[in-house]
Amino acid sequence: MLVAIGKGIELDVDPARFNRDVMDHVVKIGLRNILTDSHANATAKSDPQAYVQKSRELAERKLQSLYNGIVRTQAVGGPKAPTDPVAMVILRLARKAVQKDQAKEIAALPKSIRLAALNKRATEYATAHDETLRPRAVKIVELENDEPLAKPVAKPTTKKKAA
Numbered sequence: 001m002l003v004a005i006g007k008g009i010e011l012d013v014d015p016a017r018f019n020r021d022v023m024d025h026v027v028k029i030g031l032r033n034i035l036t037d038s039h040a041n042a043t044a045k046s047d048p049q050a051y052v053q054k055s056r057e058l059a060e061r062k063l064q065s066l067y068n069g070i071v072r073t074q075a076v077g078g079p080k081a082p083t084d085p086v087a088m089v090i091l092r093l094a095r096k097a098v099q100k101d102q103a104k105e106i107a108a109l110p111k112s113i114r115l116a117a118l119n120k121r122a123t124e125y126a127t128a129h130d131e132t133l134r135p136r137a138v139k140i141v142e143l144e145n146d147e148p149l150a151k152p153v154a155k156p157t158t159k160k161k162a163a
Helices: 020-038 051-067 085-101 103-108 111-128 130-145
Strands: 002-006 009-012
16 A cells, blocks of 8 residues: 655555554544544634534544545545545536536525535535546546556446437
């Protein structure tokens, strides 16, 4: 597994060489960092009354995403672009679908919240339709990079349309 550690440095790590105690420590630290990052935007300044509850909800949502096999999701409170190219394409496809399907509803919103609402709906759409969007996104990334991805994704079975 190639691990980018910053300054352009990448180390080839073989997790199979870790003993159980080291692996448990790595997983614990990694999960703590991921879950901590997931609720960092819920602060006392932004919501003095309910920020702890909001933090818990965000962390639980992130943990559920991990259980569901979704590594990167955008936080509704402060979206950040995912670094996984497939996830970025999924989000782009979701945004297009939401813009098409909900154009009137989004246009009716105040201009000051339109983009945030679009991003939130696109994130929700991407999460709900990940299984459908992922194979297409993988193909797009492969075409953009002119090479197949390391782990091919199984293509879902679909019914053929009558001509």
